[in-house]
Amino acid sequence: MAPARVPTNAMPVNAMPVNAMPVNAMPVNAMPINAMTVDVEDYFQVQAFAGVIDRASWDAIPCRVEANMDRILQQFDQAGVAATFFTLGWVADRYPGMVRRIVAAGHELASHGYGHARADGQTPDEFREDVRRARGVLQDLGGVPVVGYRAPTFSIGPRNSWAFDVLAEEGHAYSSSVFPVRHDLYGAPDAPRFPHRPAGGPLLEIPMTTVRLGGRNLPCAGGGWFRLTPYPLFRALLRRFNRVDAAPGVFYFHPWEIDPGQPRVAAAPRLSRFRHGVNLSAMQGRLDRLLRDFAWDRMDRVFADALAAPAL
Ligand SMILES: [Zn+2]
Numbered sequence: 608m609a610p611a612r613v614p615t616n617a618m619p620v621n622a623m624p625v626n627a628m629p630v631n632a633m634p635v636n637a638m639p640i641n642a643m644t645v646d647v648e649d650y651f652q653v654q655a656f657a658g659v660i661d662r663a664s665w666d667a668i669p670c671r672v673e674a675n676m677d678r679i680l681q682q683f684d685q686a687g688v689a690a691t692f693f694t695l696g697w698v699a700d701r702y703p704g705m706v707r708r709i710v711a712a713g714h715e716l717a718s719h720g721y722g723h724a725r726a727d728g729q730t731p732d733e734f735r736e737d738v739r740r741a742r743g744v745l746q747d748l749g750g751v752p753v754v755g756y757r758a759p760t761f762s763i764g765p766r767n768s769w770a771f772d773v774l775a776e777e778g779h780a781y782s783s784s785v786f787p788v789r790h791d792l793y794g795a796p797d798a799p800r801f802p803h804r805p806a807g808g809p810l811l812e813i814p815m816t817t818v819r820l821g822g823r824n825l826p827c828a829g830g831g832w833f834r835l836t837p838y839p840l841f842r843a844l845l846r847r848f849n850r851v852d853a854a855p856g857v858f859y860f861h862p863w864e865i866d867p868g869q870p871r872v873a874a875a876p877r878l879s880r881f882r883h884g885v886n887l888s889a890m891q892g893r894l895d896r897l898l899r900d901f902a903w904d905r906m907d908r909v910f911a912d913a914l915a916a917p918a919l
Contacts, residue, residue, distance in 0.1 A: 639855040643690035643903040650863035654760040655879035675862035686898040691906040693757040696721035696741030706748040715905035717755030725762040758784035764795035775810040786815040816856040834886035
């Protein structure tokens with residue numbers, strides 16, 4: 608269990624009269640614990656490079672994911688943070704020791720599918736085969752039940768909501784696959800912003816965090832936005848979400864984001880290269896601050912009440 612820690616700039620509650628409390632210093636027990644998550648994949652498997660790196664060539668590319676994961680596990684250990692690792696079956700098959708280290712360190716092992724194919728680019732049968740294979744590999748290697756799933760590139764939305772039923776039928780209890788924003792690669796801007804059971808089905812969807820500002824949903828969940836946004840602004844937005852929406856946030860990043868030494872994919876489009884590579888060298892330091900400034904835990908514990916609530 609990760610210790611619930613005091614955010615560094617929240618003044619001790621009993622150190623001043625209540626009416627002098629600054630607006631952004633909440634009583635400690637009112638600050639939700641947020642969910643820390645990692646999508647475990649290598650740099651060459653991302654959607655941004657799908658057009659220039661053939662899937663058939665993956666086996667010939669030297670992997671960097673295991674070394675990056677060891678640094679992340681060490682960083683979380685030092686911060687006393689437990690997290691959820693949405694792990695690609697393809698990676699798990701090649702690095703079984705890494706899967707066991709995730710579990711041994713007290714983190715939640717969850718699924719990112721097997722081959723990082725977009726959910727909305729597959730038929731229901733192809734999708735079922737992919738998630739079944741991934742969950743089987745992860746459970747065999749980890750020796751623990753795998754109940755969480757995150758779709759590659761947040762590729763579940765109104766057009767393929769059948770995916771929720773498939774996930775439930777294949778043994779998952781929750782998904783964290785919907786990003787209620789507008790984006791060229793993903794997004795379901797009109798989707799609910801908080802945990803819900805799509806179409807009253809058995810699966811709990813826990814959407815990526817957004818802040819409601821000026822009638823729009825702004826992403827506040829990590830990824831490239833986290834590297835692009837000045838850290839104090841990101842921190843203010845997540846604090847605002849925790850305060851205004853009184854809900855836990857969901858943060859995500861990838862092992863390749865802490866790896867400025869990774870090979871550059873010169874053939875990729877300029878925008879893809881920018882999004883992938885921006886501020887990689889600053890990422891680990893930013894993560895350190897994020898781990899200090901908020902309280903974090905694994906998805907299945909942060910959302911335990913919602914998971915336990917019966918479907919309506
Ligand atoms: Zn991914």
